[in-house]
Amino acid sequence: MKAWSYTRGLHDLGNSVYAYLQPDGSWGWSNAGIVTSGTASLLIDTLFDLKLTQEMLDTMRKSIPAAAHIDMLVNTHANGDHCYGNQLVAGAQIIASARTAEEMVTGVSPEQMATLLKMAPAMGQLGEFMGRIFSPFEFDNITLTLPNKTFEGKLTIQVGDRTVELLEVGPAHTLGDTLVHIPTDRVIFTGDILFIGGHPIMWHPLAGRRDYRPRPRPHHRQEGSCRSQRLPRIHLCRGA
Ligand SMILES: [Zn+2]
Numbered sequence: 001m002k003a004w005s006y007t008r009g010l011h012d013l014g015n016s017v018y019a020y021l022q023p024d025g026s027w028g029w030s031n032a033g034i035v036t037s038g039t040a041s042l043l044i045d046t047l048f049d050l051k052l053t054q055e056m057l058d059t060m061r062k063s064i065p066a067a068a069h070i071d072m073l074v075n076t077h078a079n080g081d082h083c084y085g086n087q088l089v090a091g092a093q094i095i096a097s098a099r100t101a102e103e104m105v106t107g108v109s110p111e112q113m114a115t116l117l118k119m120a121p122a123m124g125q126l127g128e129f130m131g132r133i134f135s136p137f138e139f140d141n142i143t144l145t146l147p148n149k150t151f152e153g154k155l156t157i158q159v160g161d162r163t164v165e166l167l168e169v170g171p172a173h174t175l176g177d178t179l180v181h182i183p184t185d186r187v188i189f190t191g192d193i194l195f196i197g198g199h200p201i202m203w204h205p206l207a208g209r210r211d212y213r214p215r216p217r218p219h220h221r222q223e224g225s226c227r228s229q230r231l232p233r234i235h236l237c238r239g240a
Contacts, residue, residue: 010059016162017187018064020056022047025196027133030081032056033189035182036066037160043073043092044180044189046085049137053085072157074166075147076191077174078103079203084110086145095155096147097168099176110142169193171204 004011011019016036022029033044041064047053060067070089075096076082083104086094096104117134120127155166163183170177173192180189192200 010063012063013187015185016064016066017182017185018060020060022052028081028137030079030192032082033180034060034064034067035159035162035164036064037162039066039069040158040160040162041066041069041071042157042159042164043067043070043089045076045082045191046073046088048081048084049139050085050088050142051138053088056085057088072159074178074180075100075104076180076189077170077177078107079174079192080108080110080113080139082191084139084142084144087143090145093149094145094147095149095151095157095166097166097170097176097178098150098152099168099170100174100178101147101150101176103175104144104146110139110144113137114139173200173203175204 006021006023006025008021008023011021013019018034020032020034022031025031028048030045030047032047035042035044047056057067057070070092073086073089073092073094075086075094078096078100083096113134116130117139120131120134123130151166151168153168157164157166165181165183167179167181168176169179177191177193179191179193182188194200
């Protein structure tokens with residue numbers, strides 16, 4: 001099915017749900033998505049830099065009228081490849097878990113990434129690796145734009161007449177990972193909670209968190225079909 005082919009760009013998943021994919025899904029090449037209803041729109045994640053995010057928005061606006069104005073944005077977590085492009089939709093309501101919002105402030109900033117890249121040639125093998133994986137991205141001139149609405153646990157939002165559930169499942173990949181679940185369409189955007197072809201990176205391991213209790217997760221394994229590609233940063237499942 002063409003909608004599930006792992007090619008760069010916008011993929012229409014049906015019923016006004018779209019994925020935006022960036023093969024090969026390795027370091028920094030995250031995926032994103034958009035859900036619309038009438039003129040209302042919800043963007044799921046921005047990308048690692050302004051150029052990539054603008055390209056994604058331009059692509060969406062060519063074929064999705066409701067993308068002309070992004071009403072809401074959800075950042076699934078605080079890693080830069082899911083939020084450094086936020087300033088391009090600064091007029092939107094930007095939603096994240098409180099822990100993600102906190103980690104966006106305390107985590108690695110775009111300025112630090114830009115500095116790291118400049119220092120990479122003098123950092124030996126580590127610098128060579130950092131330069132190789134991050135040089136495709138441009139971290140200068142990014143103004144980190146933080147969420148203006150936060151939640152803990154679960155938040156249900158309306159995108160037009162469509163109900164979308166935000167489910168906080170961190171600490172896991174990061175401090176406050178959020179799943180974006182559209183129950184009526186049986187679609188879930190998992191951010192970096194799920195990698196294909198490798199174990200998800202646990203930036204915030206559960207070790208030492210005796211208070212942690214797993215929350216119920218959307219049951220993608222029970223649904224009719226599941227499609228994903230190698231190392232996508234957003235995994236998409238759709239029921240039969
Ligand atoms: Zn991540």
